[in-house]
Amino acid sequence: MYTTTRNIAGGTFMTCKDCGHAISMNKICDQPIQSATEILKHMATHNACALAAGGHVTPELEAVRAPREAWRPN
Numbered sequence: 758m759y760t761t762t763r764n765i766a767g768g769t770f771m772t773c774k775d776c777g778h779a780i781s782m783n784k785i786c787d788q789p790i791q792s793a794t795e796i797l798k799h800m801a802t803h804n805a806c807a808l809a810a811g812g813h814v815t816p817e818l819e820a821v822r823a824p825r826e827a828w829r830p831n
Contacts, residue, residue: 775803
């Protein structure tokens with residue numbers, strides 16, 4: 758739902774793919790609890806709107822790959 762973007766001035770932002778809402782990475786580092794709350798509220802608003810419109814909300818899963826040397830069969 759969010760993607761990381763950088764602007765010309767060198768600032769880094771977490772930007773919502775759906776609406777373009779952005780939150781500064783500096784703010785996330787300075788105020789992590791408040792920033793996480795803001796992001797979760799924003800995501801909940803999108804989910805509520807989609808459900809109210811009759812849509813089905815499924816979370817986006819991010820593929821995580823482990824390095825080959827980390828997995829060893831017994």
